[in-house]
Amino acid sequence: MAAFSFQDLTPDFILDAIEATGLYPTSGLLALNSYENRVYQFVAEDGKRYVVKFYRPNRWSDEQIQEEHDFTFALYDAEIPVVCPLKMPTSLLHYKGYRFALFPSIGGRALEPEQLDQLENLGRHLGRLHMIGKAQPFKHRPPLVDLKMLATHQERLLTCPLLPDSLRESFAAILKPVVQRLQNIAWHEHEQIRLHGDCHIGNLLWRPDGLTLVDFDDCRQGPAIQDLWMMLSGERMEQQIQLETLIEGYEEFAEFNPAQLRLIEPLRAFRIIQYMAWLAERWSDPAFKRSFSWFAEPRYWEQQILALKEQLAAFDDDPLSLQPSFN
Known part of the structure; x- marks a missing residue:
């Protein structure tokens, strides 16, 4: 079709x-x-x-x-x-x-994560958002991490005609263990709530009257940390400060479970795989070929092999932690 x-x-x-x-x-x-x-x-x-x-x-x-x-x-x-x-x-x-x-x-400018007051403001908004999210579940929307869909993503990528034959074996050798590690996580043990789902800088507008969240097209049921981790960047110490700032604002309205911090790197790996699979699925759309031409280049796939290797190693690193006052 x-x-x-x-x-x-x-x-x-x-x-x-x-x-x-x-x-x-x-x-x-x-x-x-x-x-x-x-x-x-x-x-x-x-x-x-x-x-x-x-x-x-x-x-x-x-x-x-x-x-x-x-x-x-x-x-x-x-x-x-x-x-x-x-x-x-x-x-x-x-x-x-x-x-x-x-x-x-509406107009506005992008949130600046390096401005800790803006980050704390976002934490407060997300704490309030998640309290509403906990009130009832989605009945029709799929969960954020769908293991059946993850298997579909893997099959789509391993059979993608844009994956160079010279890289197919090495790509499979890293994709499969990453997917296996994701499938072995007991996602159900973490509270699943309604989320924004795609909370990155492009969906956060800073306006004269404060922060506004836009584009809920990817809202899903998942762990609260999903709406927080994409704001973390830089060296570990920088991420530690960013995390504590977010949680300080967040916990004015909602309790955060520190056990979810171990999900940050798995969720990052899941997003990498999901994004690649999305491009592969939509490749026949002319808009994608125009805007994502690099997806068909060997260098892109080489970069993804390296990125997945880093994520596999990160699974075993100590997760970020919170100061005792946040526990």
């Missing part, structure tokens, strides 16, 4: 879909940086800026998308700064086989 290409999503089609909701654009469509979905910014006749997001078919079900929306509504109602879809009157909209949503467009 041919891969879905968004080929029918022409500017006229997009405008027709928006106007069917009763909102009338007065500007052109500005394509925003998104590969999984198609996202555009525009100005409407009311003078306000909006964003329209067309969901990639066959990725999420209607129920899974609605869970994302409902989660953001619950966070917004709790006065946690997030960007929610508009209800027109429903948040999940349909037009000629496409599913889409409309959002207010």
